[in-house]
Amino acid sequence: MADILILVFVLLFLAVAYLVLCWLWSGTMTRASGYGELVYRGEKHRAHRLAYELHIGPIPAGLCVLHKCDVPHCVNPRHLFIGTNLDNVRDRDDKGRGLRRLTGGQVLIIRRMSGLQRNIAARFGISTSSVRDIKSRKTWAWLAP
Numbered sequence: 805m806a807d808i809l810i811l812v813f814v815l816l817f818l819a820v821a822y823l824v825l826c827w828l829w830s831g832t833m834t835r836a837s838g839y840g841e842l843v844y845r846g847e848k849h850r851a852h853r854l855a856y857e858l859h860i861g862p863i864p865a866g867l868c869v870l871h872k873c874d875v876p877h878c879v880n881p882r883h884l885f886i887g888t889n890l891d892n893v894r895d896r897d898d899k900g901r902g903l904r905r906l907t908g909g910q911v912l913i914i915r916r917m918s919g920l921q922r923n924i925a926a927r928f929g930i931s932t933s934s935v936r937d938i939k940s941r942k943t944w945a946w947l948a949p
């Protein structure tokens with residue numbers, strides 16, 4: 805009888821873990837943002853987007869897959885939801901992730917700005933290397949366009 809109770813307890817624990825906990829991607833991750841990444845037929849894919857498509861369905865064109873759990877390399881479909889790029893920016897700003905000194909909106913403005921990087925840097929109170937990294941997508945790579 806005790807054995808059955810232990811078995812039931814273990815199965816319940818596993819079920820809860822399966823449903824509730826993050827499923828952490830253990831493969832390659834993007835350097836800038838920490839998303840799980842894999843190459844399929846020569847193309848790079850974000851693991852959480854594939855997880856969403858496999859478990860839930862197609863991602864509408866132009867929309868992002870966001871994390872409720874705030875763990876970029878989590879691929880638990882229950883932790884994923886669809887949002888716009890703006891939702892993604894707000895979500896990150898609200899959750900305090902990424903580079904703290906700028907908002908996603910400011911990054912988009914910096915990307916569109918022409919002129920000397922040191923002038924842009926002075927205007928936003930950041931370093932010229934930060935401006936260069938933003939423009940080359942070394943940082944904020946997840947933020948389109």
Ligand SMILES: [Zn+2]
Pocket residue numbers: 825826827873874875878879880883
């Ligand atoms: Zn998660």
